[in-house]
Amino acid sequence: MTLKHSMSLIGKNCAATSRLTATISARLQGFRSNAALESLTRAGEERTQNLVLYNYPSFSGAFSALFAHLFHRHLNLPCLILPFSSVEPLRVEDLCIDGLEKCYFLDFLGPKGFASELSRQTSCKVIGFDHRNSTMSDIHLYKDFNSNITYQVNLEKSSSSAVYDYFCANLSEMRCSNGHTACLLDAEDQDRVKMVLKYIGDGDLRRWTLPNIKEFNIGLSNWRSKLNCITNPHLFEQLLKISVMNLVAHGSAYIASRQSSATKFLEKVFKVRLGRGLYGECLGVRIDGNSSLSDEIGKELSMKSEAAGLRPIGAVVYMQGKNLKMCLRSTDSFTDTSEIAKVYGGGGSPCSSSFIIRMDEYNEWLSF
Template structure:
């Protein structure tokens, strides 16, 4: 379902209503907003942080504005001590994109009172209640909520189409991404979407997510000025290979412990027996050990498995 809300009503809210005591903010973000005001930068992009879909969406906004030489300020937006509406009451800002998030209830609506246009992208069903009724939405506020497509894919399509529609001298057509990396990038988006929508249908999706997760600490474009170049280099096959290696190493470590399984009588046998293993100092392998013990317990005709640490049962898993 794609939801785009555009109405033709305008309600004026005095800017003074947005001002208040400012709590802690990222000084770097505030400084960037101050410089944007001095330089009269009209385009503002806020992306969900630390979200991969948000970061890739910001990448596509960056590519679009770069291709057309349009000045643009891109900032991460975190739900932890987030930037507030009054932080954006700076001279020169005209268009604001909220990528992979809707923001607190009323956030986008308030931005639309002093921005020429506010455009929102998200894919989460939980965002739907935050969207104001059509009759309360001004014509310069647009919500693009597609619960069947990840935000990064929607934003990629949006800016690709928007760029293709631009009339350039000599009939030149600019592409958002170069042909040599397009297929690789779109495969990354496909895997990300599988995780964002909780489909888990693609082969090796678990390994992909494990490999991708190491990038999470690098998704702040303020502290990592090379973020967008790095995102363009990400390859799904490399991430899957890293994920598989990680999974394999954990399973190998768990297997060494599983060679020392023993039977445990529960309640002096009243509750039956299970296989156990001493996993002292290896609690981080509980998932791998628990699953393997369940399988072995079932094969031995036992109903549950146990992981032991210092003679205490940590995990009991029924094998039906």
């Protein structure tokens, strides 16, 4: 047996689900919304046994919810799936629905004591998945002697991959016992979805080793606003269609567009040489009104600065409120811009750092 929760109740509740998903809460920014609470009330009335909560707005959480959805659909088991956000989280009393037997926490373990209290009040089994180092370091806060609670925290595998493996194994076991075989994903979707999970895991585990991982993550970020299955009832259908190739293409186009804008900007403005305070001269530019391009402009300036025989640093300056913010970028692996930023109370990484600077001090750095 397993659990399932979705804004679309599987099986007997399809018509009711259509009505519920059409009722969008007026509190669009809240996740303890009227629509979510109404779906929980209906689930209690219909004694829905399976509840799935997924971390929002996490891609591992959303894909994990997809796999829970597919699992319960294969077995025709009613379940309710809801996003769980720390912005306005659901409460234990919200989830105490009649007939609840299992509750999954996907890509998070809930607030301290949350799972234990839910299991105590409902006698349901709670199964949680996570992959974060911070969760592992705090795992002692979640441990108790409740045999109904199981946590699967794997630092070598993202939650989405762990949940996929879990539901695949459970579906295979249950189908085999009935003399049938079944796969969680159709053959045409399997390789594509597995590749997406591989790339999501590369980011989740902070490895950043796969080809075009930056472009992939940029393309994927466009989906973040769609990960709420309450306001987006077609979420699971959409996730099944995502491909690494398309996301990389979108990310590459975005990067190229930004780079083109940065190049055009630099062609129109006067670049100055900055000296004092930078331990050697480099090229800099004021970009008031174009701060969103600071990274691309800074990197291009870094290359131009090196080509001009100056330090391989690009300095981008713009007004932030009443202050001047200076962003330092370098494309040279031997140059540490953060050493400069720290002197002025800022910080960052070797290739990307920033700090606040007074106008009079900035003017003293200018050399022509």
